[in-house]
Amino acid sequence: MASPPRRLRRLLLGACALALTLVTAIVAAVAWTWADADVSTVGTTEFTTPLHIPPLAASTVDAAGTRVFSLDMRTGTTEFEPGRATDTWGFNGSYLGPTLRAARGERVRVQVRNQLPEASTVHWHGMHLPAAMDGGPHQMVDPGAAWAPEWAVDQPASTLWYHPHPHGATEDHVRRGLAGMFLIDDGPSSHLPLPSAYGVDDIPVIVQDMRLRGTRLDGAHAIFRDIGFLGDRTMVNGTLSPYQEVGDELVRLRLLNASTARTYTFAFDDGRPFAMIGSDGGLLERPATLDRIPLSPGERAEIVVRMRPGERTVLRSEKLAAGLDFWANRFSGGDDTFDVLELRAASTLRPSPALPQNLVPPSIPDGTDSVVERRFDLTSAGINGERMDLSRIDTTVTRGTTETWIVHNIDGMAHNFHVHDVQFRVLDYDGAPPAPELGGAKDTIFLPPNTAATLALRFDGPADPTTPYMYHCHLLWHEDVGMMGQFTVVEPGQQAATPPKHSH
Structure with a gap:
């Protein structure tokens, strides 16, 4: 039988070996998690699917002159990949929703019906309207119930959007597919020589990240992802690996970051410059020439890119340069890169008028008062x-x-x-x-x-x-x-x- 000092030494050696094994395992796990944390689809994406353009929502005008839209929140299935049905939610369909469009000065009413298995809301993101019509967490719509907010449109031409806002469940409802654009028109913008044919040279670009898991959209938060859900693929307007054929020299892209947590740095694969003409709340005072633009969740930007006959270019999301430390940048998606959308120019392009040097006067306060x-x-x-x-x-x-x-x-x-x-x-x-x-x-x-x-x-x-x-x-x-x-x-x-x- 071993003496007490020998038994103690063996216990200590065993404890040290176990501790070393645990430390080695933890270091290996962290190293593996670090190495596996970044995602890139750059250079590997085959753009095989025509970009889906959300239809303009049908509307009627009642006897009082109010423009009336209808939005039904529904469950359904969507084939993001051929032959693979995925459970999704949408407005008036299985995923995302139509584009609502109204003019400044109009009165609008949206008849919302909830056909989901749980309560939700519809928030009009960026819209100036009465608080009771805002669609925040105080305006919940129960399953089987309806809500009909009505307001006068009183803001400049802009690219807005709509999505749910139930307290505690917004990430889940948006990630499942409940989102759509709401475009505002006005007189000053309509007289500017800007690309304006919806779906032709004026393209909605609703960007989301996603991950497929069986028959559902995965919503799990990976380890160390305290920013929220981050997917391993991107889609535009609900289309994976999308391309858009264009027939005009100038193309307007209405960029919307509809992801729940991911911030994108949009640029083109060949580094070409583009003109930013609008932000969240409408057109800028004058175009700004950029070669990249970061957009965090909820932000929008309207950009105009020049195309040459027969060429192709890819809208890409590059690494995020936001001053984050290496750990935060890695696990908040800052090292991820994506090929988002391919633009394919026709062999002959319709001439586009030059962008105006001045757009619209500013409508926002300067803080002096x-x-x-x-x-x-x-x-x-x-x-x-x-x-x-x-x-x-x-x-x-x-x-x-x-x-x-x-x-x-x-x-x-x-x-x-x-x-x-x-x-x-x-x-x-x-x-x-x-x-x-x-x-x-x-x-x-x-x-x-x-x-x-x-x-x-x-x-x-x-x-x-x-x-x-x-x-x-x-x-x-x-x-x-x-x-x-x-x-x-x-x-x-x-x-x-x-x-x-x-x-x-």
């Missing part, structure tokens, strides 16, 4: 240290006033910031004047860690002391877990009321 300055600190624990509470009003603003909001990401991960109802001007970004792509009307802005943006917002109403709007991170899992607050617009001297309680 600001009456209040507020600060919003963003962390994964909430906004200003508090998680979302549907019964709490976080901010009250006075109708007709301009405010300055300083939004600061003090977290170690990337966030963005979306404000309902209003379009804002970026006065300052990370201590410097905003880049050209941030020079127009915005409702969503990307904020890497330790980055602050100063925004000017004007609240033109209408006032409603009982119904709030939202502001939140539009990385949708972050929104779901509480990175959201509420603000109410009131008349001068009026106080906000407690929001009505509801069963959701």
Whole structure:
């Protein structure tokens, strides 16, 4: 029998060997996870499928002159790959929805019916409208129920979109396929010589990432992915490996990042420049020449690219350069690259008029008449240290006033910031004047860690002391877990009321 000192030495040696084995296994697992964390489809994508163009939604005009649309939220199946049916959700179909289109000055009504197995909402992202029509978490529509918001369109021509906004389930509902574009037209934009034939030289480009798992769209969050769901493939308008044939010298792409967490850096494979003509809230004051543009979830950009007869070029998402550390960049998708959409020019192209040097005057405040300055600190624990509470009003603003909001990401991960109802001007970004792509009307802005943006917002109403709007991170899992607050617009001297309680 071994003596006690020998037994102790054996136990210690065994414990050390076990610890070394565990450390080696952990290091190997982390190294494997690191090596497996980036995704690239660059150079391997075979563009085999014509791009699906969402149809323009049918509408009628009633006796009072109101334009009426109908949207049904449905379950269904979609063949993203031939012969492989995937369970999906959509508006008026199995995946995504039609493009709604209306003109400034029109009154619109959207008849929404929920045929899903659970409650949801329809939020009009970027739209200026009464809070009760906004489609946030206070306007839930139960299964089998209907909702008919109505409002007057009163904002410049712009590329907006619609999607669900149920508190705690927004990421899941959007990822399943509930999204679509809402285009606003107006007189000044219609007189500009811009590509404007929908689906011909004016192309909607709804970009999403996805992962197929059996008969369903996978929504799992991989290890260390505290940003939310990240897929291993991209699609445009619900089309995998898409190409678009074009017959005009100039092509307008209405880019929408409809992914739930992924930020894209859009560029072309040959590095060609393009003209950015519009951002979230409408056309810029003048075109900006760029060769890449980052868009975080919820952001939009209208770009115009010049094509030459017979050529092909690929819209690509390159690595993200946002000042993230190597770990955060890796596990938030910053090292991922994708071939997104191939443009194929005809052998003979229709001539396009030159882009105008000036587009439209700015419609956003410059901050000189600001009456209040507020600060919003963003962390994964909430906004200003508090998680979302549907019964709490976080901010009250006075109708007709301009405010300055300083939004600061003090977290170690990337966030963005979306404000309902209003379009804002970026006065300052990370201590410097905003880049050209941030020079127009915005409702969503990307904020890497330790980055602050100063925004000017004007609240033109209408006032409603009982119904709030939202502001939140539009990385949708972050929104779901509480990175959201509420603000109410009131008349001068009026106080906000407690929001009505509801069963959701």
